[in-house]
Amino acid sequence: xxxxxxxxxxxxxxxxxxxxxxxxxxxxxxxITGVGLLVYFIMHIYETSSILDGKEIWNKMLDLTQTPxxxxxxxxxxxxxxxxxxxxIRIMLGHGGIGVGxxxxxxxxxxxxxxxxxxxxxxxxxxxxxxxAMLYSVEVMFGE
Amino acid sequence: MIRESMIMKIHYATALGSVALVVIHxxxxxxxNFHDSLKFDNVITNYSLLPYSILLELILILIxxxxxxxxxxxxxxxNQGQKYETIITYGCLASMIALITYGSRTILMTSMGMx
Amino acid sequence: xxxxxxxxxxxxxxxxxxxDIKPKNxxxxxxxxxxxxxxxxxxxxxxxVEYEHWNTVLDALLMIxxxxxxxxxxxxxxxxxxxxxxGMMINDKPSLACFTKINELGSDVVKIEPMSNFxxxxxxxxxxxxxxxxxxxxxxxxxxxxSEISQSNEIKEFSQDPDSVEKYIQFxxxxxxxxxxxxxxxxxxxxxxxxxxxxxxxxxxxxxxxDKGKNTRLKIIDERHGIWRCHFAGSCxxxxxxxxxxxxxxxxxxxxxxxxxx
Numbered sequence: 001x002x003x004x005x006x007x008x009x010x011x012x013x014x015x016x017x018x019x020x021x022x023x024x025x026x027x028x029x030x031x032i033t034g035v036g037l038l039v040y041f042i043m044h045i046y047e048t049s050s051i052l053d054g055k056e057i058w059n060k061m062l063d064l065t066q067t068p069x070x071x072x073x074x075x076x077x078x079x080x081x082x083x084x085x086x087x088x089i090r091i092m093l094g095h096g097g098i099g100v101g102x103x104x105x106x107x108x109x110x111x112x113x114x115x116x117x118x119x120x121x122x123x124x125x126x127x128x129x130x131x132x133a134m135l136y137s138v139e140v141m142f143g144e
Numbered sequence: 145m146i147r148e149s150m151i152m153k154i155h156y157a158t159a160l161g162s163v164a165l166v167v168i169h170x171x172x173x174x175x176x177n178f179h180d181s182l183k184f185d186n187v188i189t190n191y192s193l194l195p196y197s198i199l200l201e202l203i204l205i206l207i208x209x210x211x212x213x214x215x216x217x218x219x220x221x222x223n224q225g226q227k228y229e230t231i232i233t234y235g236c237l238a239s240m241i242a243l244i245t246y247g248s249r250t251i252l253m254t255s256m257g258m259x
Numbered sequence: 260x261x262x263x264x265x266x267x268x269x270x271x272x273x274x275x276x277x278x279d280i281k282p283k284n285x286x287x288x289x290x291x292x293x294x295x296x297x298x299x300x301x302x303x304x305x306x307x308v309e310y311e312h313w314n315t316v317l318d319a320l321l322m323i324x325x326x327x328x329x330x331x332x333x334x335x336x337x338x339x340x341x342x343x344x345x346g347m348m349i350n351d352k353p354s355l356a357c358f359t360k361i362n363e364l365g366s367d368v369v370k371i372e373p374m375s376n377f378x379x380x381x382x383x384x385x386x387x388x389x390x391x392x393x394x395x396x397x398x399x400x401x402x403x404x405x406s407e408i409s410q411s412n413e414i415k416e417f418s419q420d421p422d423s424v425e426k427y428i429q430f431x432x433x434x435x436x437x438x439x440x441x442x443x444x445x446x447x448x449x450x451x452x453x454x455x456x457x458x459x460x461x462x463x464x465x466x467x468x469x470d471k472g473k474n475t476r477l478k479i480i481d482e483r484h485g486i487w488r489c490h491f492a493g494s495c496x497x498x499x500x501x502x503x504x505x506x507x508x509x510x511x512x513x514x515x516x517x518x519x520x521x
Contacts, residue, residue, distance in 0.1 A: 005295040007385070009375045011222065013447030019351070020442060020494035027444060027492035031218065038211040045204070045243060049250040051191075052259055055184045062182055085163050092156050094491045097514030103429045103466070106502025114507035115493045140178050149481045149516045156517075221449045221488055229483070 023115055026087055026123045033080035040077045071141040079134040086126035090119065155213050162206040165199055172196065188254065197255040204247040212240035283311050286361060288319060290331065291372045294381050303370075304328070310361050316369065317345055317356035320383075332382035340500050343436030347383050348372040353441035353498045374437060376446040390437055393453050397461040397479055402472025417469040430463035430508045432501040439495035439505045451484035455495035458486055459508035466511070477515055486513050 017028035050061040064070070093099050094114075099122075101113030172190070173181045180186060190196050216236040220229060253259060288308050293301040306327060308319045317335055324331045335345040338357045345356040350370050361369065377385035405415065439455040440446050446454050461480055465473045480486040486509060495505040514520045 005379055007373060007375055007377060007379050008450065009447035011448060013375075013444045020492070020497045023491075023493035023497075024444070027490055030490070034211075034214045035218070038215060041207055041211055042243060045247045045250070049246065051184070051187060051254055052250055054259060058184050058187075066179075066182065081166070088159055091491050092159070094510050095156075095513050096517050096519040097511045098519070100507050100510045101504070103426055103507065103511070105425060106429050106432060106504070108502070110499065110502030110504075112493065112496035112499070112502070112504040112506065114491075114496050114504050114510065119493075140174070147481055148483055148485060148487045152487050153517065217488075220483065221445055221452070224449060224451045224484070 021115065022120055022123050026126075029083060029127075030087055030091070033084040036080050037077065037084060040073070040080075068142075074141060075134050075137045078137040079130040082133040083126050083130035086129055087123060090122040090126070094119070151213060155210060158206040158210040158213075162203060162210060165203045165206065168199060169203055188259075191251070191254040192257070194255070197251055200251050201248060204251065205244055208240045208243050208247075212236045212243075283309070284362065285309050286319075286366075287368045288323065289368060289370045290320075290323070290383070292331070292382055293373070293379055295379055301372075308361075308369075312360075312362045314361050315357055316349055316354075316359045316361060316364075316371070319361060319369075320356060320371070330382075332380070332384045334384045341434060343434030346374045346385075346436040346438050346441065348375060348441070353438040355436060355438070355500045358500050374441045376441050376443070377437060385437075387435075387437060390435070390440055390454065390456055393457040394435065394460055397453070397457050397476055398472055399460045399464060401464065401467065401470045402475065403470065419467075419469055423468045426468075427463050427466040430459055430466070430503055433460060433463070433503050434501055436500065438498045438500060439503075442494040442498040443489075444492050444494065445488045445490065449484060449488055452488045453480065453485055455489065455505035455509060458489065458512060459495075459503060459505040462508040462512040465515070473515070477512075480512065481516055486516070489513070 014028065014031065017025040047061055047065055050057050090099075099116070099118050101116055104113075176186060191200075213236070216232055219232045219236070286308050288306040289303045290306060291301050292298075292304050306323050308322065310319055315338075317338060320331070320333055321335070324333070333345065333347070333356075335357065336342040337344070340355050340358040343355070346353060347356055348354075348371070349356065349359050350364055350366055350368075351372075353374055356371075371383065373379045373383050374385050377387065377390070380386050401417070403417075433456065435456065437456060439459070443452075443455050445452045458480060461476045464470045465476055489506075489509050491506060491510060493506045496503075496507065499505060511520070
């Protein structure tokens with residue numbers, strides 16, 4: 001079966017967050033931040049392991065990472081981890097059936113109860129708090 | 145074979161555990177002056193504290209499990225097939241073990257003053 | 260429906276079909292044509308359609324089929340969102356053609372494509388085999404040992420109070436149109452994923468207090484490409500034309516596996 005016949009959207013469906021509302025945007029952001037944080041984590045383990053090579057190498061590594069660019073990456077990591085944490089807790093609660101509404105006889109126009117305001121607010125809050133955390137980290141890293 | 149529900153329960157548990165511990169890890173840096181906190185001698189002093197080393201080791205284990213399982217989930221959804229799925233599953237497991245081993249070596253050797 | 264015009268690809272000779280009623284509105288339909296046995300790529304064919312404000316997308320498609328292009332392949336039946344046959348991508352969104360009014364689209368162009376994440380049979384008709392097989396795999400029926408059909412010809416009735424019906428009636432509204440599977444981001448890449456349609460139907464029976472097959476179904480869904488590949492993106496619920504809210508059903512089903520429900 002060729003790709004056209006198969007007709008699966010493929011990875012384009014993951015990469016396009018602008019359809020199906022804020023929940024799909026949160027899904028996209030969750031994936032992106034997850035992968036970003038894993039990459040940072042691996043880099044962080046590698047970076048900090050330079051301490052085994054002594055003070056000189058450690059300082060060289062600091063010269064490489066403690067730069068404005070390095071701090072910008074850290075700011076981004078703080079934003080990503082804040083969003084990933086708060087949205088992750090929302091998803092975990094949802095997976096446990098908490099905050100997804102109550103089953104009942106559907107009425108037209110059938111607004112899905114699982115996509116309720118509580119969930120939407122939580123997504124907006126996770127984005128907002130991520131922005132605040134980034135602002136605070138900018139203040140800490142670039143301040144003085 | 146471990147059931148998927150068990151893997152995902154571990155995924156959630158490691159998420160919650162790492163959030164709590166990473167908060168302590170970050171606060172530890174903020175209790176000192178941010179720019180001084182990475183000075184060689186300060187870092188060595190931190191590592192010499194046993195509870196802090198244990199904290200770092202736990203963070204290393206929890207995030208590695210959570211991160212590589214997350215990667216496994218993404219890659220399993222990206223493509224399918226018995227051979228591919230076996231490679232992804234064991235590949236992620238091996239990467240996770242390798243990262244934990246590599247990070248543990250740093251924590252253990254530094255905290256024991258072997259530098 | 261009043262009149263219709265067609266111009267295919269670069270064909271400048273626009274053919275007009277006689278109108279009986281004075282047309283109200285004009286719109287361009289861009290419809291996918293694809294025969295997997297012949298074509299290597301999908302192509303879009305343009306049709307100028309004149310429509311009345313009450314016309315649905317299905318009305319327009321049938322008009323095109325009957326008066327302009329009889330080769331256009333599509334599946335439909337009830338014309339009232341009950342049979343779940345006419346699911347397709349309408350302006351990039353999985354929708355039922357019979358449940359979508361042209362003038363509610365708010366667009367000058369209506370792009371019609373076969374429902375994504377389903378193999379194409381021809382043009383707008385897609386293959387439901389995998390979805391129905393997965394649906395069957397999750398045992399969409401009441402499971403219990405004391406069946407209502409017994410050897411002794413004794414007719415048994417499993418009574419249920421109205422409150423119990425409310426727990427699953429929402430999920431029993433599913434018409435198996437496949438729109439949820441088409442919108443699901445996991446279905447877009449994971450050919451082995453069970454999909455929101457089947458998982459929601461598993462919950463429909465698990466939440467039915469006459470059913471005793473909960474553990475059987477939970478075992479089936481607790482696998483690598485089962486319920487855990489749902490990430491609560493909620494797109495399934497956004498497109499469901501019957502208010503089934505598959506995302507809700509799936510999370511309730513998962514909560515059994517996580518120990519939040521007995």
